Amino acid sequence: MIPTTTTANDGSKRLRAGECLALVVALVVARLVVIGSVAAHPEGLVVLRYARNLADGAGLVFNPTVPWIESPLTAAIGQASLVAMLQGLGFGGLAAARTWNVAAEVVSVLIVCSLWRGHRLRCVAFVVVLAALPALAAPSLGATYAPLLTCALLWATWSARTGAIGLAGLLSGLAISLRPGALLFVPLFALFGPGGPLRTVKLVRFVLGLFVTGGAYVLLMHVGLLVPFAELPLLGSRRGAADWSALAGPWTWGLAAPAALGMVALVRERDASRALVLTGCTLFALDLGLGLAVGAPRVHVLVFAGALGLARGIDWCGARFGERLADARAVVPVGAVLAVAITLSIPGRDAAVVTDGVYRKMAEWAEESGFGDDDAQFLYASEVGAIGYFGGGIVFDEGGNLWREAMRDQEPLDAAAQLRPEYILLHAARPLVAELRAREELTRSYYPIRRFSAYGETVLEPALEELPDRRGEDYLLYRRRL
Numbered sequence: 001m002i003p004t005t006t007t008a009n010d011g012s013k014r015l016r017a018g019e020c021l022a023l024v025v026a027l028v029v030a031r032l033v034v035i036g037s038v039a040a041h042p043e044g045l046v047v048l049r050y051a052r053n054l055a056d057g058a059g060l061v062f063n064p065t066v067p068w069i070e071s072p073l074t075a076a077i078g079q080a081s082l083v084a085m086l087q088g089l090g091f092g093g094l095a096a097a098r099t100w101n102v103a104a105e106v107v108s109v110l111i112v113c114s115l116w117r118g119h120r121l122r123c124v125a126f127v128v129v130l131a132a133l134p135a136l137a138a139p140s141l142g143a144t145y146a147p148l149l150t151c152a153l154l155w156a157t158w159s160a161r162t163g164a165i166g167l168a169g170l171l172s173g174l175a176i177s178l179r180p181g182a183l184l185f186v187p188l189f190a191l192f193g194p195g196g197p198l199r200t201v202k203l204v205r206f207v208l209g210l211f212v213t214g215g216a217y218v219l220l221m222h223v224g225l226l227v228p229f230a231e232l233p234l235l236g237s238r239r240g241a242a243d244w245s246a247l248a249g250p251w252t253w254g255l256a257a258p259a260a261l262g263m264v265a266l267v268r269e270r271d272a273s274r275a276l277v278l279t280g281c282t283l284f285a286l287d288l289g290l291g292l293a294v295g296a297p298r299v300h301v302l303v304f305a306g307a308l309g310l311a312r313g314i315d316w317c318g319a320r321f322g323e324r325l326a327d328a329r330a331v332v333p334v335g336a337v338l339a340v341a342i343t344l345s346i347p348g349r350d351a352a353v354v355t356d357g358v359y360r361k362m363a364e365w366a367e368e369s370g371f372g373d374d375d376a377q378f379l380y381a382s383e384v385g386a387i388g389y390f391g392g393g394i395v396f397d398e399g400g401n402l403w404r405e406a407m408r409d410q411e412p413l414d415a416a417a418q419l420r421p422e423y424i425l426l427h428a429a430r431p432l433v434a435e436l437r438a439r440e441e442l443t444r445s446y447y448p449i450r451r452f453s454a455y456g457e458t459v460l461e462p463a464l465e466e467l468p469d470r471r472g473e474d475y476l477l478y479r480r481r482l
Contacts, residue, residue, distance in 0.1 A: 015332075038142055040143050041138070048094065065394065145297060153185055153275075166208060190203060190206065260309065261313060359386055361452045362390045378396065380423070386475075450477040
């Protein structure tokens, strides 16, 4: 049996405004001290290219010189618009995305502190886990949509808790615009949101708010004017090999069991966060069932829910084994210091490894070759984020999302063979390289010219047995023979 707790009524156990501020400051400091160990995520770079084009007046398109090859809108519209807004004020693209993400995390902390205000230790434990867990820091500082998505779902929960059910629907629709899979939150929220199942009047108000944003989004996607950006793997070819790398590491797996128990407790207690917890679990199960690459942005809701679960477990342990200590006001400053100290103690990866080994070399190659200045040159890529943002030029992806008409009903490399782009950029992964080498028309027409690797690899024609099965920060660039 999982023990439960009741909301504390003792005023001494409730967080005060100053304590909430201290926890927020601790989170921001923890993010700043590790910012140098997190490089921009490829999915985030896709949005940054849209934002850059929007800020430059070219519109919300990926390839502004040939907008006819892609949809005029994408599901990146929300994040790209926010980033472009700050770029107009002089922010760099990456700095703007990180600013919004950290702001979203700050709002999330304030909401959790509001929902759990009667549990001082629980709130402190949540902030410590949120700040220190690499699986939560990477999507935020990597400029992905994930913190904005989680914040929207949590804000919708808080709005319903405070009686603003229409706003809850509006925020749910915004979440869907960031990731279409967030549509799963709607039925879960209607059944398991704060206060239990939504009755007729509240359900109507929620749906009306939802359709202001979510309905418009679904309609645009249905008529083909919008590509569901955050669900690109569903439309591409990255099936059949689920990737658990986003959850790798002792910090994630070592805390998985207590986090799961805590999430079960939150659901059983009918905690206000249970709809978000169930949404994270359902999204993760769906990705695994489809055999999709489980990247850090896609599991953010689940890991965030796990942080809530861990905080719930720590709160129970404190109430059972050290109630006086758990309720002491010293818990907040101690927790704030711990959040930063633990973050600093976790070995990180130098972002320069990726920036110098991949991103900067891509930018240098594009400048040397003139790619990006010649509208007659196209590049086919198995990952468009890095080369699209740092290399510029006209790029289309293996899933056909940036040139759907040309790649409809075709296997990725079939389309490359037919379109004969000037360049082909592939992850240095065994399945992709093996498929290219197995196609005589491609091996006859293309030859490797560069390798962009965060691992220091330089061999242009590596043996297949030397290549990994998974895609990583290692790319081979091929050029078409003249």
